Amino acid sequence: MMSIQEKINPASAATVPDDMAMLRAAVELTRDISAARGGIYWPDMLLSAALGYAAMAGAILTPQWPLALGFAALAVLALYRALLFIHELTHIHRTALPGFRTVWNLLVGIPMLTPSFMYENVHTLHHARTRYGTAEDPEYLPLALMKPWSLPAFILISALLPIGLLIRSALLVPLGAVIPPLRKLVWERASSLSINPDFRRRPPEGDFARMVHWQEFGTFVWSWTLLASTQWLGWRPLLIALAIVAATAVFNQIRTLVAHLWQNDGEPMTVTAQYLDSVNVPPPGLWAELWAPVGLRYHALHHLLPSVPYHSLAEAHRRLADKLGTGSTYAQANYPGLFPLVARIARSTMLRGR
Numbered sequence: 001m002m003s004i005q006e007k008i009n010p011a012s013a014a015t016v017p018d019d020m021a022m023l024r025a026a027v028e029l030t031r032d033i034s035a036a037r038g039g040i041y042w043p044d045m046l047l048s049a050a051l052g053y054a055a056m057a058g059a060i061l062t063p064q065w066p067l068a069l070g071f072a073a074l075a076v077l078a079l080y081r082a083l084l085f086i087h088e089l090t091h092i093h094r095t096a097l098p099g100f101r102t103v104w105n106l107l108v109g110i111p112m113l114t115p116s117f118m119y120e121n122v123h124t125l126h127h128a129r130t131r132y133g134t135a136e137d138p139e140y141l142p143l144a145l146m147k148p149w150s151l152p153a154f155i156l157i158s159a160l161l162p163i164g165l166l167i168r169s170a171l172l173v174p175l176g177a178v179i180p181p182l183r184k185l186v187w188e189r190a191s192s193l194s195i196n197p198d199f200r201r202r203p204p205e206g207d208f209a210r211m212v213h214w215q216e217f218g219t220f221v222w223s224w225t226l227l228a229s230t231q232w233l234g235w236r237p238l239l240i241a242l243a244i245v246a247a248t249a250v251f252n253q254i255r256t257l258v259a260h261l262w263q264n265d266g267e268p269m270t271v272t273a274q275y276l277d278s279v280n281v282p283p284p285g286l287w288a289e290l291w292a293p294v295g296l297r298y299h300a301l302h303h304l305l306p307s308v309p310y311h312s313l314a315e316a317h318r319r320l321a322d323k324l325g326t327g328s329t330y331a332q333a334n335y336p337g338l339f340p341l342v343a344r345i346a347r348s349t350m351l352r353g354r
Contacts, residue, residue: 016273019329022320023271026304029319033312036088036096040311044294045085045100049107052078056244060237072240076247077290082108083248084294086193089116090123091306105215110222112245113165114193115215121208122192122201127306132274133264138194138201143262144348151257151349154195158253162245164190169223173216195256255292258341259299263348271304272329278303279341280334282317291338300333 055078058071086109089101101116109115125131126139133140143150168190176183188200204212230238261277269277278300281288288297295302295310298317302308308316324330335341 016270016276018270018272022275022324022329023304025320025323025330026301026316029323030305030308030312030316033315034305034308036092036309037311038097038100041085041088041097041100041309045082045104045108048078048082052080052082056241059244060240072244072247075244076251079108079112079244080248080251081293083112083114084252084296086114086116086119087123087296088294088310090120092309105218110215110218113162113169113219113223115219117204117208117212117215118191118193121204122194127303129271130268132303133269133277134266135196135198138192138196138199140260140264141195141262142265143257144345145263145265146349148346148349151346154257155250155253158249159246161249162242165219166223166226166242169216169219170227173220251291254338254342255296257345258338259292259296262345274303275300275333276329278333280317281337281341282321282334283314285337287337 052075055071055075059068059075062068062071085104089104092100094101105115122138126137128137131137133142141154143154168186172182172186172190176186187203192199192201194201203209226238226241259279261279264273264277280300281292281297292299295313298313301313301317301320305313305316320330321334
């Protein structure tokens with residue numbers, strides 16, 4: 001695996017030509033592993049959610065704070081994994097896993113005030129050939145080209161997410177039902193898991209609009225159930241739950257920070273350039289399975305093959321690495337771990353701040 005210092009600099013990645021041999025190999029070598037397998041999706045999601053909620057209950061009910069912190073840490077990891085299935089929902093075909101989207105929303109999305117509509121029809125824009133890395137990409141900021149203070153701000157602001165989601169579901173959504181300008185504002189600016197502050201979401205249409213309505217109603221009912229619970233349980237359970245969700249959001253924001261190199265200045269990029277601006281953290285490192293679960297340790301590979309399910313990405317990576325070799329374009333998106341990537345982006349912002 002190449003060191004970070006040996007990587008090509010993708011700051012001018014818009015000019016990188018497509019590596020057609022890599023693109024063809026990616027398609028040809030993965031045809032037989034491109035189907036989502038319910039026997040993996042269902043138990044993984046259900047067990048992650050069950051473990052997360054059980055650990056959250058332990059954190060709330062345990063009086064000894066060291067043990068409660070241990071339960072909270074376990075809840076963060078398990079619920080983080082369960083929540084990241086929202087990424088898979090945006091890519092798998094709607095008929096691939098019957099009932100999975102509905103069950104995920106009922107067990108994870110709505111209870112965590114993050115229903116799937118907040119990612120569906122948004123994340124796919126990030127994969128659009130002519131949108132990635134441009135001002136029209138909802139999930140891209142040139143973080144490596146920004147000032148040093150932007151990185152801690154990017155991480156810390158995510159800690160406010162559960163409070164923002166609670167206010168959105170409990171107050172803004174019902175007020176928007178009777179105040180059309182507010183409804184338009186909330187939909188455009190506060191209804192997607194995007195990081196680009198200039199992104200404006202288009203109104204939902206057709207079947208998707210109907211799905212949005214029932215998910216919005218579910219989060220509205222659940223948000224008021226949470227607030228009402230404080231009247232007989234007190235505020236402690238809700239505050240602990242919000243703290244766990246906040247830690248989960250911070251964890252995810254750190255993963256987002258190193259999912260790309262964030263060096264594009266807004267120009268459209270080739271598919272190969274998009275791949276090189278993205279990150280794989282393949283084995284032998286083990287920690288990536290905790291901070292980038294559900295296949296997200298292969299984020300660059302995912303940009304080559306967005307429809308390949310998470311459980312097939314490790315095998316897809318092995319095949320491509322064996323086929324293309326260590327000196328290939330494919331190998332240039334492989335990195336050793338989280339901390340070297342954070343340090344790389346931090347160094348880049350330091351240079352910008354001089």
